[in-house]
Amino acid sequence: MAELDSISDAAQEEAARPPKDAFGLALWLLNSLGTLMIAAMMVLIVSDVIGRSFFNAPLNGVAEISSMLIVVIVFLQLPAAIHWQRMTRADMFLNRLAARSPRAGQALEAVFAGIGVFVFLVIFRATLPQFTDAWEQNEFFGVQGVWTLPTWPIRLAILVGCAGAALASLVQVAMGLKRAFAGTPA
Amino acid sequence: MIEIEIGLALIAIMAGLVLAGVPIGIGLVFLSYIGIGLIRENWDLAGRLLALASYAAISDYLFATIPLFVLMGLLVSVSDVGKDTFEVAQHLLRRLRGGLGMATVLANAVFGAVTGISIASAAVFTKVAVPQMMRFGYTPRFAVGCVAGSSILGMLIPPSLLLIIYGVLAEVSIGRLFLAGIIPGLVMAAGFMLMIWLMATFRPDWVQPVSATVAPPPEETAGSLLMKSVPITTLIALVLGGLYSGYFTPTEAGAVGAFGALVIALLRRRLNLQKFWRILVETGFVSVGILFLLIAASMYSRMLTMAGIPASIADLIQALGLGVYGFLFVYILFVLLLGMIVDSSSILLIVTPIAAPIAMAFNLDLIHFGIITVIAVEVGLLTPPFGIGAFAVKATLNDRRIGLETIFAGCIPFIAVMLAVLALIVAVPGLTLMFN
């Protein structure tokens, strides 16, 4: 069944190309930054393995840095995942509803996206003081005297990710409502 | 006990929201916020807990390597290593009904010796096995069920994150637990293969309909078979050999495997910069899908803990005053129910400290009990509404035509086998204690 490959191939190709609109481009750039970090993490871990196994020279802090990096990666890529509708869900009911009544389907989509706006604003608001604390008190992770890195970039990534995710959800609320009232299916 | 009522109500609402089609991660975060706010009557606190869990839940070296296992799977798939492997398997198993399904199970059993988490297996094999099985006429439902179902071998065959967590909580030797997992893992793999053969023989419509139009398999010679086997054999040798001779840890295996797959793809000239970028972007999308669910699941299980749900059910079990088999039955049922709503490590954190002392009082061997627990927990990976194994397949597959419900349906025969093996292991403790 080659068509299975070709469909997701086309979708993958589209996602890999920078979009034309400014909002899409911004999300695409955040996503790309996260993508580069995944590659960097692979190089980092393999270097540690090689350095430790063959040169008695492990890289300090690879485990800690990776465990922080993964948070940054997730939040940088979250807005794009929402925008391009890659969040995991069960769509059986929605598909049936949309087949019967496209308007109702779109309205429900708008409600779900609204929940997204809400939760990401909640996390944004609660992360903001964490960011200012980390910034003002020079919070770090790692071991003093061995290596340390500041934690504020991680909090900042969460803030940016939540803001982007809330906006991406908001766009979907608007589109859902527009289609629900216009009656055009997705 | 108003908290319990809030908790139970939120479990029901969760099931409703998931069925209605809300993005599962977002739905869980939302319910966690509502639940904590209501239980503690403090909405600021609820927000702070969400913010805290947002990074703490996945800020772990183990989870950091999930994208790398995903990347490995995509690279194996794009460089046609997976396709070649399955062509070899198809040729070798062409006279066997359900042969490719069995090949997927076997591949998962081997890969299980490399990874400690089932999500990694699901992420690796979805892109590799599902398109190939469908190419040879398997139904989508069976193909995805096969990948999700056999991925559980990753946490039964050592190394295994779940066995490590259990070992620490129950204070038993992790090494002995690992040894104890081998036979049940092999029995489970054999059980899956037997089930596939039976279904392919007696219910071909479910597995590989005779009517399906199938592309004729390529002609194979000894030489072509060998050529097609070299890349995958090299990759397995690299990862398994490196792991068991002490060059890297199971956590690091993802990075080494991805790197090895990258080198193979480059050597086979299947990769240019553009294509590599495409794969990296896809890796990001798949990983976010899985990791955000882990964050949300962590918030949700914290909320249930605050509601006191696990503690009150445990009290209930203790109050029943059962015999040993009665206790095991109720215990397994409890784990299976929890498996429907929370993630696997949370279940272990919740049940082990309560259940291990009771099991000891019944003179059950804690190693035996651990394998029972882990198999029961793993069923939860495949059961709706919250089944992270099925979610991982869905996120990786990214095909709108194959819905989550199809994946859950495909898992049913595998769950049946797991329960049968579970019953066997309850009845025959020797299966887990052979090497001990």
Place this chain on the structure above:
Amino acid sequence: AQTQINITIAASHPTTIAWIWAMQQALMPAVNQALENTRFRIRWREAFGGTLYRFTETRNAVKDGITDVGFVGTLWEGSAMPLQNVTYFTPFATDNLRLQVDVMEKMTAEMPEMQKAWTDNNMVYLGTCGTETYDLWTTFPVRTVEDLRNRKISAPGVSATWLGGTGAVPVNGALTTYYTDIQTGVSEGTMSFPSGIFPVRVHEVAKYITKVNIGCMYVGGIGMNRQTFNRLDPVVQAAFRTGGKAYTAALTNRVLETSEANMREMVAKGAELSTLPAAERQRWVDGLPDIAGDWARTNEGRGQPAKKVLAAYMDGLRAGGATPGRAWTA
């Protein structure tokens, strides 16, 4: 009439670990007992074993009120509570856990600098938690410091600095990965203490236990959310202070007893116990870089009175009769 008070008590680890065991078996009963003839009753809501938060969140969980009472591992809080980590930067100082617990408890009670870390993090300090002295678990016998050269030793975080000068290669990991890491050869041993290492059965794969006496360490303590504490009646507040004292006493006893029992069992199961000769230990100590000095200077640079804390700690140990392997100063 009776007044019932809801208190959530939680930890990132299960009650099988002594640090948490003492919360359930010493602190809670002591609080209950202290309130026996009063009109107050505590309705405890227990969340041990990491079901409410993970080990990286122990400070935030109490600070934010996710739990009312919690075990706070200051060893994971090098950034927010650096002064509490003085023991980790003064290795080979003492193997007398009772003395160390006394000194740290006194410093926390009497030095405003130490108290401030808890207050700034919105916590009231109730009880103290420390480990017995660190030793070596290896796959090879260790008779001299030279035996460690080029050996890979699981030593995550600050413990990597204790290997400075030995030529050993520190390998990352966690308590839960040591077994597999050593079994497969990723590392060839680790530094730990009996009551911590016994549950993960590392002696099965690294059977050479070498007593080095790297020193006892202050892990952290029991914190109570400040708002929760301030809302309580003085009678209940006093009960929690009593509970904290009971925690410290019961924990220290438990750690020392478990430690001995665990060591005996490891030897019974085939582990080979030996002691690093005093002269070799001194060579190890003398070869270490200026760990404490570097730590103090770094933290002074961040506006933390680390020099004063370091001096108070070392003086406290000496006043209690200890002879630190090295006179750490800044």
